[in-house]
Amino acid sequence: MSDPIIRLVDLHKRFGELVVLDGVSFDIPRGKTTAIIGPSGTGKSVLIKHIVGLLEPDQGEVWVGDVDMATASERQKYAVRKRFGMLFQDGALFDSMTAGENVAFPLRFHTNLSEAERRRVAEEKLALVELPDVYDRPTAALSGGQRKRVGLARAIVLEPEVVLFDEPNSGLDPMTSDTIDELIGRMKKQLGITFIVITHDIVSCVDIADYVAMLYGGKLVEYGTVQQLIHSKQPIVRDFLKRNVELPPL
Amino acid sequence: MNAVRELGRFGLFVGSWFRASVTRPPPIRASIEEAYRIGVLSLPILLIISVFVGTNLALQGYNAFAPLGGQRLIGMFVALAGVREMAPIMVASMVAAKAGTEMASQIAVMRIRDQIDALEVMAINPLWYLITPRFLGILAVLPALTMISIFTLTLSAYLVAVFQLGLDGGEFLDYFAQTTILTDFLYCGVKAFFFAIIICFVSCFYGFHCKPGPDGVGGATNSAVVVSAVVCAALNYLLSELLFGGRGL
Ligand SMILES: Nc1ncnc2c1ncn2[C@@H]1O[C@H](COP(=O)(O)OP(=O)(O)OP(=O)(O)O)[C@@H](O)[C@H]1O
Numbered sequence: 001m002s003d004p005i006i007r008l009v010d011l012h013k014r015f016g017e018l019v020v021l022d023g024v025s026f027d028i029p030r031g032k033t034t035a036i037i038g039p040s041g042t043g044k045s046v047l048i049k050h051i052v053g054l055l056e057p058d059q060g061e062v063w064v065g066d067v068d069m070a071t072a073s074e075r076q077k078y079a080v081r082k083r084f085g086m087l088f089q090d091g092a093l094f095d096s097m098t099a100g101e102n103v104a105f106p107l108r109f110h111t112n113l114s115e116a117e118r119r120r121v122a123e124e125k126l127a128l129v130e131l132p133d134v135y136d137r138p139t140a141a142l143s144g145g146q147r148k149r150v151g152l153a154r155a156i157v158l159e160p161e162v163v164l165f166d167e168p169n170s171g172l173d174p175m176t177s178d179t180i181d182e183l184i185g186r187m188k189k190q191l192g193i194t195f196i197v198i199t200h201d202i203v204s205c206v207d208i209a210d211y212v213a214m215l216y217g218g219k220l221v222e223y224g225t226v227q228q229l230i231h232s233k234q235p236i237v238r239d240f241l242k243r244n245v246e247l248p249p250l
Numbered sequence: 251m252n253a254v255r256e257l258g259r260f261g262l263f264v265g266s267w268f269r270a271s272v273t274r275p276p277p278i279r280a281s282i283e284e285a286y287r288i289g290v291l292s293l294p295i296l297l298i299i300s301v302f303v304g305t306n307l308a309l310q311g312y313n314a315f316a317p318l319g320g321q322r323l324i325g326m327f328v329a330l331a332g333v334r335e336m337a338p339i340m341v342a343s344m345v346a347a348k349a350g351t352e353m354a355s356q357i358a359v360m361r362i363r364d365q366i367d368a369l370e371v372m373a374i375n376p377l378w379y380l381i382t383p384r385f386l387g388i389l390a391v392l393p394a395l396t397m398i399s400i401f402t403l404t405l406s407a408y409l410v411a412v413f414q415l416g417l418d419g420g421e422f423l424d425y426f427a428q429t430t431i432l433t434d435f436l437y438c439g440v441k442a443f444f445f446a447i448i449i450c451f452v453s454c455f456y457g458f459h460c461k462p463g464p465d466g467v468g469g470a471t472n473s474a475v476v477v478s479a480v481v482c483a484a485l486n487y488l489l490s491e492l493l494f495g496g497r498g499l
């Protein structure tokens with residue numbers, strides 16, 4: 001883990017009285033998949049919103065390359081974000097556009113491609129997420145799993161270095177969930193993308209992640225490879241794993 | 251105290267929009283689409299209301315002046331009440347109710363579904379992307395709608411005066427023309443210009459600051475129309491005082 005793409009240094013964040021992050025530090029390695037786990041409400045989403053500069057920490061640093069997102073100017077933030085793709089919980093697709101227009105959307109603003117070329121690139125990305133025929137489908141007509149995959153296609157359309165994925169598996173059936181996990185694995189290999197994935201699902205975590213960070217009570221309680229996590233001696237981690245993995249044995 | 255803080259937030263909001271928009275190209279095509287949408291959305295109801303405001307101005311003008319033997323003055327009454335006062339504020343209220351609520355609810359839905367955050371992460375400034383086309387669109391359309399409303403209500407008042415009340419059409423037009431000079435239309439345009447700014451920013455402000463949860467969108471939409479209508483009405487008084495006050499006829 002010699003070449004971190006993102007470095008979090010002593011992050012603190014509170015909303016009013018509620019302390020959400022209470023001194024979180026770790027490095028996210030380039031070209032790997034890092035999973036962030038932890039019980040609901042521990043600040044996983046808040047953490048990745050700091051990485052893309054949607055939230056500013058009360059204290060601490062968020063280094064992306066040589067830019068500290070905590071203190072960056074708007075121009076610097078936007079420059080960093082062009083290297084990022086992010087998937088929100090339900091896709092955050094624009095309802096007024098078709099599936100394909102959603103995927104092509106960032107190209108309108110950050111490339112000089114013609115409309116026909118944008119369509120070609122978008123269709124290429126849709127094929128990559130195994131949705132070859134949905135370009136003209138209204139967004140409202142997509143199923144939950146399809147929305148996530150269209151969101152993934154949109155997130156990678158500018159060929160980002162880093163993709164942040166907030167709960168790829170939530171609300172999906174196990175098979176669709178597996179499809180998404182496979183997609184993430186393939187994109188990491190083929191495109192060399194660094195993935196940061198928030199998940200509740202330990203099974204999928206074991207499948208896709210190289211490294212795992214566990215948040216609990218505003219602190220980072222465990223950070224290491226999947227093997228290290230599974231063999232962790234910490235009671236909190238053991239509890240969390242036990243409760244999550246009643247079905248398949250690890 | 252709350253109102254002061256809200257006003258401060260509103261000022262910051264408009265300031266951020268301004269900074270985001272002067273450094274970026276104006277979205278011409280999106281603005282034309284917005285102008286068209288706002289126009290189409292508000293025009294039918296506006297025409298209907300204008301017709302019936304015109305009819306009633308004629309009737310009440312007649313009621314007011316007939317006992318004094320001054321029923322010939324209806325044209326003047328329509329020019330003063332209809333053109334200068336009713337048309338601008340009526341158009342503003344209709345557009346706030348139709349287009350303003352639509353702005354607020356669309357943006358509020360985008361807020362609670364993370365679409366505004368998604369824009370940020372795609373390195374597209376949401377203030378610029380969402381507000382600027384709506385701003386340019388409403389700015390172009392509101393003065394035009396006001397002129398259409400003026401024409402419609404004057405025509406319907408004329409028709410009532412001549413065909414129902416049996417007054418002389420030539421006299422109506424004479425008095426109307428004497429009272430209404432070209433600057434009146436210009437001033438109505440000025441009013442519409444300010445109302446457009448208020449409706450757009452108030453509606454977008456409540457949309458952007460939509461609270462999460464099931465009541466958020468409804469609350470944002472409701473605040474948008476109430477606040478923009480009240481502010482427009484109060485400003486209408488101020489503007490009338492500034493533009494028409496003390497000038498007499
Ligand atoms: N903008 C905000 N303002 C106020 N409180 C917030 C805000 N964002 C998050 N919180 C609070 O911070 C805490 C952590 O939220 P967060 O969404 O990061 O949890 P999470 O770990 O992602 O949970 P889940 O697994 O359920 O998604 C929650 O208690 C939430 O209510």
Ligand SMILES: [Mg+2]
Nearest residue numbers: 044045046166
């Ligand atoms: Mg979350």
